[in-house]
Amino acid sequence: MDPATPLLAISRAISSRSRSFPASSPHNILLRGRPLTAPLGRAPVFAASAQRRFAVNGDVLLLSLARLALRGPASPRAGPRRWFASVSVSPLASAGPPGGGCGRGNGDGGGGGDGGGDGWKRPRASQGMAVAEEAAGLEADTIILDVGGMSCGGCAASVKRILENESQVVSATVNLATEMAVVWAVPEDRAVQDWKLQLGEKLASQLTTCGYKSSQRDSSKVSSQNVFERKMGEKLQNLKQSGRELAVSWALCAVCLLGHISHLFGVNAPLMHMFHSTGFHLSLSIFTFIGPGRRLIVDGLKSLFKGSPNMNTLVGLGALSSFAVSSVAAFIPKLGWKTFFEEPIMLIAFVLLGKNLEQRAKLKAASDMTGLLNILPSKARLMVDNDAEQSSFTEVPCGTLAVGDYILVLPGDRIPADGLVKAGRSTVDESSLTGEPMPVTKIAGAEVSAGSINLNGKLTVEVRRPGGETVMSDILHLVEEAQTREAPVQRLADKVAGNFTYGVMALSSATFMFWSIFGSQFVPAAIQQGSAMSLALQLSCSVLVIACPCALGLATPTAVLVGTSLGATRGLLLRGGDVLEKFAEVDAIVFDKTGTLTIGKPVVTKVIASHSEGGVNTKDSWNNEWTEGDILSLAAGVESNTNHPLGKAIMEAAQAANCINMKAKDGSFMEEPGSGAVATIGEKQVSVGTVDWIRRHGVVRDPFPEAESFGQSVAYVAVDGTLAGLICFEDKIREDSHQVISALSKQGISVYMLSGDKESAAMDVASVVGIQLDKVISEVKPHEKKKFISELQKEHKLVAMVGDGINDAAALALADVGIAMGGGVGAASDVSSVVLMGNRLSQLVDALELSKETMRTVKQNLWWAFLYNIVGLPVAAGALLPVTGTMLTPSIAGALMGFSSVSVMANSLLLRARMSSRHHVQSREKPHNTISGVSDGADEVEQSYPSKWRST
Structure with missing residues (x-):
């Protein structure tokens, strides 16, 4: 009997009843990424962490098990892929499953019906957190690895597979464009303090062994900035080396083609016949392999032997196959095969050209990040003493600044650290941080940020956040983190790229077999000057070379890199x-x-005591004697403990009116967000908030029912259960x-x-x-x-x-x-x-x-990458040969492959040009909309909003 049949039968039997089970029902199962560690009887133990997991009904689990049964045992290559279930009491059990089923599942999982509560939501911290907890309720931690040696989407897929085969790893994402992997992992034993360091070193060692030189990165912001600088330096060095290899390869290519060119133009110089000789072309091919093509071929062969072939593997096999066939033809002339030693030379030259252009495009794509990094100065003027008038200064590296240091910022300088202006007045350009083109006035008491430009005055600044603690460092850290999070649309490309090289190698073998057996029957004219075997080898080499998994791997990361970096600027x-x-x-x-x-800067417009509304005496039997100034003082005493905008407005109004400074008794303050606050001032309990809030604190009558029609925000003030008055606000x-x-x-x-x-x-x-x-x-x-x-x-x-x-x-x-x-x-x-x-x-x-332009670019890249391979592979396999007599040589196929990768990179870079041109057009068509107090030429400290209320 089919092993899935009983499970499917059970699933159908309980399907109609599963939605009616309460949250505590054992049929509400939690899908987990870990082995089953708790028996059913211990389910309540895990209820505390159940809020942070996603729940599905029992029939979904059974259906999934049925699918596993139909699928059969996992292949050995899959490694320890964990897909088990643990049982728990979960109030989320009525929510829809991540992938559909009963109930509507909001979030990445989608939904599958109209039932179920609010739906499942993946934790926002990261995509990898979807199954980020252990059965004991442990959350996954992040490990960042810098990974080198990735040349295509297949490499990225191999790195991801290697990482996820580790038992402690929950999930991993790999970014080909930034050469970085982010791993979400859980400890086997929380008692081990440095488990993240140990696991990171282990993963880096495994990747390095597999040919991807890796190192673990410190997650601190300072380290992130230093690593980015180091990686950019390495990329520049690699670009220089690539340029040297490119120059040598094209020099060899030119010498190789010299004989053909001389024959074309009828040049008969004495030594020109040497350039036509087979031995000379054989020597040039060998020089190409051991010179400019050595790194490419060695990397491809290593990857093949380690079971993770990549784009270099395909190019290397194509070049070596062409060389091998030509060598056989040269040493065994009676076979009648043609020699084409120029093919591997031209192939490697074109591939290196494509790689060089791709590296340049990657550096260009990261130029916005580089620009953000370069706006931070390297030196600062440290003041010897804190006397702003008489102090001398000395230049020191910005990395040596500490909290509390005083620095001098002259006109034209970039501010080296976040801090507080202690003396001076100037306007500061903060466009590099906020995108706001209008300069902002800074006076004593104003905050300044590292990277902004001091325009026209001298400032003395007290350092508050130096080095990696600055806002700019935060921005760099967040932008780099953003580039590790892949768009869901990329997942299909990743799946294809993961097995792409194996598929191409299989297609190449099939092409060789087909044309070697049936070539003479389909295209007799194509083999008049050679043999079916020679034709088959050429076409199979072209199939290997034209395939471009790199375009698939770069389609999304490059666009996301440009989009997020452009946004940050x-x-x-x-x-x-x-x-x-x-x-x-x-x-x-x-x-x-x-x-x-x-x-968000409300001001007090009116204070009304309960006995004096509109000049009409409303004083009741409770003998309210509070004046407007008293009400403001009491309210300010309560609101001094909160940072709510209305509370700040009350305090500013009280200060402007020189009201008595009242303090709340220690430990008496209590606040309910959205309702109000209460505290004890002196011996009186003062409540400030909505009408419902003061009613909950003893007020039974509201003498201001007309306050609802004021059209302004209103805060009620009550003292010992008696309504003292109200405060009206206006927010622009x-x-x-x-x-x-x-x-x-x-x-x-x-x-x-x-x-x-x-x-x-x-x-x-x-x-x-x-x-x-x-x-x-x-x-x-x-x-x-x-x-x-x-x-x-x-x-x-x-x-x-x-x-x-x-x-x-x-x-x-x-x-x-x-x-x-x-x-x-x-x-x-x-x-x-x-x-x-x-x-x-x-x-x-x-x-x-x-966002829309970036996703449009991503989709264009993916369409191009898929379409190129879908059309290019059959053409390289000889699909047009019987119809038009056209075939692609390996060198032309290599040129097309390089063009494909560069096209994806170029289209991503066009995103910057499109957004920039649109931004300039909008800037010319309409003036900047300035907001008072934010970008109207004055800092918030100077452009304050004084209370419109004045005590009488």
Whole structure:
């Protein structure tokens, strides 16, 4: 009986009931990437970590086991591929499976029905985290390896296979363009402190043994910057060596062709007959093999003997086969075979030309990263003492700066470290960090960032974040990390490239057999001057040489490299190819109101005591004697413990009005995001927040029901359960908000707005910026924002959330694309996929356009790579020979192969040109939309927003 039959029968039997099982049902199985370590009776032990795993129903597991049964045992080459299950109680059990099944699975896994809860979401930290935990609940850690010796997509696939065959490795991604591998692994024993170092060295050793020289990288930001510099230096050295090999190979090629050229032009010089001799061409071929072609051929043969053939293997086999056939023809003339010693010479010359152009294109693709690196100065002026007027200075390397040092920055200098201006006044160009072209004024108390340019004044700066701790180092680290995350569209190309060389070698063998047996029957004219065997060998060599797995391997990484680096130079941090792909397909965008559609700097416009609204005495029996100044002082005392924008506005207003400075009692402060805060000041309990918040703290009556129609944000202040008054706020709407909403709507994207503010204030903002009022949700708590995103994901393909990281971190994390603005690199930690460094909403449209253009380039590259091989391989195998009499020689096939790889690289580089030209056109067509307080020629420290309220 078929071994899968019982499992399929059981699956069908429980399929109709599986969705109704509660979360604690044993039929709710967790698919894992580790062996089964816990019996059913111990399932509750693992419930604590079940929240971080993905759950599917039992019928999905049985169906999967049935597929395994149908597939049969794994091949020996597969290695220890682990695919087992562990049982756990999981509240996510009703969610859809990653790959479909019952319930809708949001995220990478997709969905397979209408049932199931909010859907499974892959952890955002990395693609490799999809199965990143051990059965004991351990999370996978990241190991970064620098991998050399990869020449094509087949090499990258081999490296990935070697890494994932290690038992501790959960998953791995390999980037051919950046020559880097990222491994997600779990320890066998957490007690071993340096297990990551040991495992990394072990993996690097295994790869080096297999021909891919590797080393483990320190994950620190300083190391990342140093490694990038070292790798760029190595690439430049390799380019120089490649240039020397290219020059020698083409010199040999020219000498080889000299005889043909002399014959063509009828030159009969005394020594010219030597260039026609077979022995001379044989000698040139040998010189080519031991000279410029030595590295290529040796690498190809080594890879073949180690079981991981690559592009160099195909070229090497093609060149050696041509040489071998020509040698046999030369030493055994009676066979009647033609000699073509010029073919391996020309083949290697063309291949080296393609490789040289490819290396140049890779360096060009990384030029944006190089530009980011070069904006950091190497020297700094360290002040001998802290007297800004009298101090002398000495030049020191930037790497020696420490926190607390004082540095002098003169006009025209790049600032060497992040810090705080202690003396001086100047304007600073921060375009390299934020993409904002307008200079920003810096005065004492303002923050400055490393890499920005001091334009016209002298500044004394106290170092706060030196070296690898600067914002620019964070940007470099994040951009490099982004380039390790592959786009899902690349996975098909990776699968094809993994076995591509074996398929090409098989096709070459089939071509040889076909033409050696049937060649004389199909094309008698083609072998009139030779033999069927000679023709078959030529065609089989052409098949080996024309194949281009390199184009498949470079199609996505090069475009992602250019796209993410280009974004970083414009203040757009996009965290990987997967983010680019998702963002390009987003069809719904949700905006937070405060700090996103508004500038996030509310000011106090009105303070109202409960006994004096509109000049009418509303004083009740509770004898409220609080004045407007008292209310502001009490509220400021509570809000001094929070960083909420409204809290900051209250404190600024209290300071501007010279209100009494009140302090909350230690340990009495409590805050509920989205609702309010409470603290004890003196002997009184003071609550500041929404009307619901103060009601929960004892207020039973609201004498201001008309406050809901104010059209402004309102914070209520209560003292000991009595409403003392309220504070009204106004937050300026960003000038580019309406333009951005309009641009998104024209692209067919549904735009929503969430706000914790009251309905009237939210509707006023929505009407100004152009959001449909039926797509505005007001008075939502942070957890309700997350729930709204989840509900929206059931209606739309992909959902993006735009926020400032305050009270919306959970929603940013849940969204398919989380977009943080105004928070700098810190906002890019774990919750956001995209960071708008310039704090301009218009950058959202720029990021969306960049994502779409990058993915369009990726798809063009993949189409070209697949189409080239689909068409080129049959032509090289002689498909046109019976019809047109046309065939490709190995040298022409080699030239086409090099052209294919270079075409992919060139198309990726055109992405920069297309985006740059479009950016310049837009700059000429419309002026820059400046935002008050952000890019209006003054820094936020100087361009403050004073309270509009004044005490009377």
